[in-house]
Amino acid sequence: MSTTAQTPLLGRRPTAMADKPIGRSLVDAGLLTEEQLATALGLQRRWNSRLGDVLMAHRWMSAFxxxxxxAGQFGLAFVNLLQERPDPALFDYQRLNDYSQRLVLPWRREGGRTVLAVADPSEDTFRWARAVYGEDVLFVGTSKFDIVWSVQxxxxxxxxxxxxNLLSGHNPEMSARKVITVPQVLWLYxxxxxxxxxxxxxxxxxxxAFNALVSFAFIATFVLKLLLVWYGARRHIDIKVTEQDVAALRxxxxxVYTVLVPMYKEPDVLPILANALRRLDYxxxxxxxxxxxxxxxxxxxxxAKALGLEAFxxxxxxxxxxxxxxxxxxNYALRFARGTLLTIYxxxxxxxxxxLKRVVAAFRKSEDNVACIQARLNYYNANENWLTRMFALEYTLWFDFYLPALEHLRIxxxxxxxxxxxxxDVLRKxxxxxxxxxxEDADLGVRLIQNGYRVSVVNSTTFEEANVSIPNWIRQRSRWLKGYxxxxxxxxxxxxxxxxxxxxxxxWGFQFFIGGGFFTALVAPILWALCIVVLATGTRVADPVFPPSLLYMSLFNLIVGNGFFIYITLIAGFKRGYEQLVPYALTVxxxxxxxxxxxxKGLWQLIHNPFYWEKTTHGISKHMAAERQAALDG
Known part of the structure; x- marks a missing residue:
């Protein structure tokens, strides 16, 4: 006797949705209390969401x-795809987007007909299935997580x-897969x-002439950042979204908002992250x-499994x-994103x-070509040691002054x-x-501009853990500079x-903000060493290379330029309200x-190991144990 004859056929045509609402069916099944149902119905109306999404987001029952x-609401049998796995021969790679977005997957062939597993049964899904697989297509129910797991x-x-390969295949000139191109090699040679x-x-x-060129590059970088601080200090470009704008949102x-959280070997900080996302006013x-x-x-x-996280x-x-x-x-996870907007934490x-609400309000106030909005970053452990204090001052200068000014100047x-x-939609495009x-994000910001889009900045801050270890900081910073x-x-x-x-x-803003960032960091030690040698030994061997006009330019860079950077670092501390960090600006x-x-280090890696991702270790701050315990207790 055949296996088909021994196994009951599970695929069915969907019936009209049951007269009894799903909320009532869940109460009758003992999975939901009357009070929980009343609360969920109120939230459903307030949020304009489906009842199932509200229920699953509250962990009031298992996904199974x-x-x-x-599935029973539509007269469908329920199938656990982890146990009753789909037939791989039916999988169509051309329909990956349909599978992940519609939460539907070809499961088996029964009686000569295709059976689809659906986690989101609806008339729209059934119509799509019949258009693709024919009028005789059958269905079984399954869970969203089974579909996601099976597609993966x-x-x-x-x-x-x-x-x-999507980027390098469609637009190889915009990919760093090839570190340096043949024309660039010829130019360099x-x-x-x-x-x-x-x-x-x-x-x-x-x-x-070479000395003059280097001095000019330093002055140009200095002048650009002077302009950025000048514009960034202006109030009218600092505040984008008001409290009233947020309150006006319904x-x-x-x-729907997709949040990607890439992690690697960070189980200890997972409860902190989950707690932070639960506190989002969304x-x-x-x-x-x-x-x-x-x-x-x-x-x-x-x-992650042990935390028993909500269904979102x-x-x-x-x-x-x-x-x-x-x-x-x-990029891998992007295929499964179901939101209209997406962020990374x-x-x-x-x-x-x-x-998230501030960003929604900011997009609504922005022109149609604004494709990305950057929130500010700063640190919740800024006072931990000297390194964290300097890191906090640097980020304040970067995100509170530079980025708003770059946006204002269209750089x-x-x-x-x-x-x-x-x-x-733009990100995928x-x-x-x-x-x-x-x-990757610094590159993406520039690539968006080259494709005709704009990047904006919103007055909302995400707080991170500042590096407390100098070796760990150097690993992170060398990767950043290599990427620049x-x-x-x-x-x-x-x-x-x-x-x-x-x-x-x-x-020119790109040249002196992106290029100037790593150029000055590479050249500065050479100039410092030359200055120290001249002062220590009194040698005049470098005098011919520094005619008076060039000498004055170099002294300007050394005294005025460096003094200015110390000054703006100090001002950044006041603007953010970090008065206790201000004295540390003198040690910049x-x-x-x-x-x-x-x-x-980044230059060496660019030559010898360009794609190596030097991992930054998180969770080493002395505050992390208390943060983790508070998250678990909450």
Whole structure:
């Protein structure tokens, strides 16, 4: 006797939805109390969400129980796809988006007909299925998590290939997959050859000209940041969204919001993150949170399972592949995003509760070509030691002064690694992040501009854990500076296109904000060493290279430029209300030494290991134990 004859056929045609509402069916099944149902119905009306999304977001029952009852509402049998696995022969890679967005998957063939497993049964889903698979298609019910797991299981190779190759396949000139192109090599070879020839023929004029060029680059970087601080200090570009704007938002009009949380070997900070996301002032039925975890990181995966997280949390397991980078993991998870807007938070992030609403309000007040809005970043352990104090002052200067001014001046904004909020349709259109760039968000901010979009900044802050360890800080900063080098090389492959797409201010702002950031960090130690040697020994050997005008320019850089940076670091502390950190602004030159060490390490890695993602260890602050316990107790 055949297996088909022995096994009861489960596929059915859906019936009209039961006369009894699903909420009443759940109460009758003993899965929900009358009080819980009344609360859920009130939230459903207030949030304009489906009742199931409200119920599952509150952990009032298991997903298995809810989806079983939901299937029964349409007369469908319920199937656990983890036990009754789909037939891989029916899986169509061309319909990956349909599977992940509609929560539907071909399951089996029964009696010569295709049976689809659906987690979101509705007339729209049934009509789509009949249009694709024919009028005789049958259905079984299953859970959302079974669909997500099954799609990952069947499509790991395709999803991984897309995560790695969509950008480089469609727009290779915009990908850092190739560190330096042949034309760039030829230009570099030509410049070095010309310099060597000039040194051989006109040694002193060549050294003077090179020295003048370096001094000009320092002054240009200084002048740009002076302008950014000047504009960034203005109140009218500092406040974008008011309390009244947030209060005017209606929960029923808010869009579904996807939150990606890429993590790797960080089980201890997971409760802190989950607690921070629960505190968001946003309808939880409209949150779509993806914990993006490496498949081999069993410790963090098991920690996530043990927390018994609400149904708006999903675990996305990223299969192993190289390079193992955050942007590759985010690209992989992007396929499962179901929101209209999307943001990224790091594992230790604590966004202000109204941040998502502020971003929604900011998008509504913005022009149609604004595709990304960056929130500010700062640190909740700023007072822990000297390094955290300097890190907090630097971030205050960066996010409270520089970025608002860059937006105002229409200069490309290098996004931060977290709390950047995207229109999901645009993000997919430009093929998302570059998995080969280790500061993927800085690159993405520039790429958005080159594609005709704008990046804005919103007055909301996400608080992170500042690095408390200098070796850990250098690992993180060397990766950032290596990524800035990658970003500069990528976007200077077509300098004319960059100029046309960003304009005069945008082009030169890119040169001296992105390029100047790593250039000054690399050159500064050489100038410091030369200055120290001259002062210590009284030698006049460098005098011919420093004619009077150039000497004055160099002294200006040394005294006025450095003094200015100390001053604006001090002002940044006052603006953020960090008065206790202000005296530490005087020690910022020592912080620059660390920056230069990181720059040379990043340059070495760019040459020898360009795609290596040097992991920053989180959860090492002395505050983390108390934060974790508070999260678990809450």
């Amino acid at each position: 129980d809810f989806y079983s009852v939901l 299981r069947h499509a790991d190779d395709r999803l991984t290939d897309d995560a790695l 030509g410049l070095i050859s010309a310099l060597v020839a000039a040194l051989a023929i006109w040694p002193l004029p060549t050294l003077i 929960d029923e009009d808010l869009p 309808p939880i039925s409209k949150l779509d949170v993806k914990l993006v975890l490496e498949a081999g990181d069993t410790e963090t995966i098991e920690a 949390f999903e675990i996305i397991r990223v299969p192993p592949s190289q390079p193992k980078t955050k942007p590759k993991a985010c 790091d594992a230790e992030d604590k966004p202000e509760p109204d941040q 490309p904004i290098p996004l931060g690694g977290t709390s950047n909020h995207f229109r999901l 430009i093929h998302a992040w570059d998995p080969f760039n280790v500061t 080098m990658q970003t500069w090389l990528v976007h200077m492959r077509k300098p004319l296109h960059l100029y046309r797409s960003t304009g005069f201010r945008g082009f 030159p020592f912080y620059w030494v660390l920056q230069s060490i990181s720059a040379y």
